[in-house]
Amino acid sequence: MELRRVLFVYNSEKPGAEAVARRGVAWCKARGIEAEVTPRRRFTAAEVDLVVAVGGDGTLLRAAATLYPREVPILGVHMGSLGFLASCDAQGLIQALEAVAAGNALLERHSRxxxxxxxxxxxxxxxxxxxxxxxxxxxxxxxxxxxxxxxxxxxxxxxxxxxxxxxxxxxxxxxxxxxxxxxxxxxxxxxxxxxxxxxxxxxxxxxxxxxxxxxxxxxxxxxxxxxxxxxxxxxxAPAATALVRTPGEEGYFTRLRRRLG
Incomplete structure (x- = not known):
């Protein structure tokens, strides 16, 4: 996946979410990748190669709904909440971005x-x-x-x-x-x-x-x-949602046990 423009969408009600999103923006800009940040309530479906949803599952679900029917890949970052749909937590954001930029991430298409x-x-x-x-x-x-x-x-x-x-x-x-x-x-x-x-x-x-x-x-x-x-x-639905999965990420059943006990 070639990264030219990345949009970071964060949940303003989650403490620290904006700071995590801006850390991702800084990483992108340091590598010549255009990046913007916006709270999820003002999110529009701009022309981007990747959307990073920082917050919880609700943030990712709303980002996916706004993007539909465009299958723009979404990287979910959970902020200590349930985060079942997310690929990583706040500490793993930069590593996840590196995997995407290097072409080592996988895309999963999910039906709607x-x-x-x-x-x-x-x-x-x-x-x-x-x-x-x-x-x-x-x-x-x-x-x-x-x-x-x-x-x-x-x-x-x-x-x-x-x-x-x-x-x-x-x-x-x-x-x-x-x-x-x-x-x-x-x-x-x-x-x-x-x-x-x-x-x-x-x-x-x-x-x-x-x-x-x-x-x-x-x-x-x-x-x-x-x-x-x-x-x-x-x-x-005629179109799907594409979620980013990174190398070494927990499998489905491991995520279930960890999130739901």
Missing amino acids: LEVVNSPATALNDVAVLGTAEVRFTELSVWVGGEEVLAFPGDGVVVATPLGASAYALSCGGPLVHPRVEALVVAPVAPHKLGTRPLLLPLDTEITVRAHYPAETWVDGDPIGKLAAGEELELRL
């Missing part, structure tokens, strides 16, 4: 979910949840015209392979290796004993029908509401 008739896409998951007023809803999930789930409860999470270790996992969903081409449908606190998570082919088109008012969340951010009788359609 598209909300049909909306600009929203998700790297981790889309959740349909009860509204803030009642925290309860009633939903049905349909695939190819067939009802596959129907239950009252707190909601449902539809996760990508990468997002299967996030919200869906806490709802009883299975661990799914990111290279497995599957979607996870995980009910959230269903009020039915027989309701279980589903594993579906990655290219499955999924419809979630609200029978009681609900809210829609994409990668942890609210994007809208569903009235009773309204539907949300989800499908595989």
Whole structure:
């Protein structure tokens, strides 16, 4: 990967994140690489070769959403938080940049979910949840015209392979290796004993029908509401997100054990 311009995006709410980002900018400029720094709330999809997201998983998810549909590589740097998606911590930033500049880094393409008739896409998951007023809803999930789930409860999470270790996992969903081409449908606190998570082919088109008012969340951010009788359609997005992985980085299961115990 040739580095000509790098954009550092940091979470201004994370202590020390801006200083880490500026340290990366200084490293780039000392080597003749154009570099800029910006807080994530003012981040725009500029023409860059690499985006370095300094903060936590939320910073990386929002950077990826802003970049979409451009598959600009993202290097995640976590600031002592969970950082499951990150490639390194703050101390490892310079080493990671050196690996990228030397052509020793790897790129992983990760599928995204598209909300049909909306600009929203998700790297981790889309959740349909009860509204803030009642925290309860009633939903049905349909695939190819067939009802596959129907239950009252707190909601449902539809996760990508990468997002299967996030919200869906806490709802009883299975661990799914990111290279497995599957979607996870995980009910959230269903009020039915027989309701279980589903594993579906990655290219499955999924419809979630609200029978009681609900809210829609994409990668942890609210994007809208569903009235009773309204539907949300989800499908595989046409573009992916490229994440940078560096030599010697922890493997998937090691990261799971270290981050989640």
